[in-house]
Each structure stands twice: as C-alpha cells, then as structure tokens.
Amino acid sequence: MALPEPPEAVKWIVGVLWADAAARDEALRRLRGAWGPTDHDGVDRRFDVTAYYEPEMGAAHWRRIVSFARLMRPDQLASAKLFTNEVEASLARAGCRSVNLDVGYLDHGKLVLASAKAAAQKIYLGEGIYADMIGRYRDGRYQPFDWTFPDFRRPLRRRPGGDSRALSRTAPRRRALTTLRSRGTARPRRPLQVLPAGLLVGMQQENAPYLLDRVRVAERRMTR
Numbered sequence: 001m002a003l004p005e006p007p008e009a010v011k012w013i014v015g016v017l018w019a020d021a022a023a024r025d026e027a028l029r030r031l032r033g034a035w036g037p038t039d040h041d042g043v044d045r046r047f048d049v050t051a052y053y054e055p056e057m058g059a060a061h062w063r064r065i066v067s068f069a070r071l072m073r074p075d076q077l078a079s080a081k082l083f084t085n086e087v088e089a090s091l092a093r094a095g096c097r098s099v100n101l102d103v104g105y106l107d108h109g110k111l112v113l114a115s116a117k118a119a120a121q122k123i124y125l126g127e128g129i130y131a132d133m134i135g136r137y138r139d140g141r142y143q144p145f146d147w148t149f150p151d152f153r154r155p156l157r158r159r160p161g162g163d164s165r166a167l168s169r170t171a172p173r174r175r176a177l178t179t180l181r182s183r184g185t186a187r188p189r190r191p192l193q194v195l196p197a198g199l200l201v202g203m204q205q206e207n208a209p210y211l212l213d214r215v216r217v218a219e220r221r222m223t224r
Helices: 021-035 074-090 171-184 197-219
Strands: 011-018 038-041 062-068 099-106 110-115 123-126 129-138 141-144
Touching: 011 021, 011 197, 021 038, 021 062, 021 074, 021 099, 038 197, 062 197, 074 099, 074 110, 074 123, 074 129
Parallel strands: none
Antiparallel strands: 011 062, 011 099, 038 062, 099 110, 110 129, 123 129, 129 141
C-alpha cells in the first residue's frame, strides 16, 4: 500500500495578457507583493492567435510570461487563482478587464494552469477552480495536448531574415536540451517522507534554477 506523501514544490508562473501597460505593471506589482520577486520576466509578445478576448480587451493586446523565484506548494493553486481574479477585477474599467492573469505552475513533468471554467480534461480543486494540465514534459520539451492554449501549442514562427526560433534544429535548442539532460541526472530530489509541507518547499528551493530552465523551454512555444 502506498502511503500519502507531501507534494514536491513547484515553480509558479503567470501568463499576463494585457491591453493597458499601466494595468500590467500594477498587476505585476501586486503579484510580487504576494509571492515575492520574479526570476523570469519574458518579453511582451503580440497576442494574435485568437480573437476571443477582443470584445473585452480590444484588438491590440499582448502576452508576457513571468515566473517567481520562491517555489510554492501545488495545493495553493486554487487560492492563487482566486487572488489573480481579484486583481483582474480591481483593475477592470467599465466592467472590462485590462489584464488577464493565467496562473499555474511547472514541475519536473508537467505544466498546469488554473481555470475557473469546467472542461472534460480539468480536475476540480475546490472553490470553483480547476487544474488544467496543458503540457507534459518529454523528450526535452513541453508537449501540448489538443486542448492546450494556441499560444502554448503552436511552434514559434521564423523571424524576418531567417533567424528561426522554432523548437527544432537550432543551436539554442540543442544547448537547452544539453543543459536539461545533464541536470536531469543530478537535479536535487529531497526525500518527501516525514517533512512538513512548508519545510519541504524551503528545502526544495535548490530546485528553482532547474525549474527556471523549464520556464524558458516552455516560453519557446510562445508565438513570435
């Protein structure tokens, strides 16, 4: 019989979709106030893979991926989503959001986002929030599913002038895989038994640089 064990600490990430730069900055300030400093602040990329948000946010909006230095417990995901919902609502104008915050986490094997919408593949966490696994880490990359958001699913496009940022056949890609594979055999994995969850997270903080590499691998799926 398998005995229950506390979960491994995970890397908190947020996909920040924004139409107003001031709202983006204020949202990030509040997230850092709640979860500590970010260790990855991705570039703002034009979000043009779907028109879903246009009625609320207008035609011009952008996506940025950020991650947080302090590792967290995965069972905090529902409360994190409720918090980001509060931030979104407080920054809305005339009932329309200026920023949308998709909070989730990375661990050694998957990419999970929180969601307030039910779907067949989502697992209910409580308080109206679901966990949506949108990527599985395998063969050096996060492999999407058919329900994964378009900007996390679609490979990167080729830049003008032939500078490819696709996920294959590139030197940066090979270097990233080499790093991940070398770390994969030696990454710290603390024993999970008899450790309180809070202490476990602190001890596993040494996993943070490894998981930060995973954030960068995941972001390479982002369009342009």
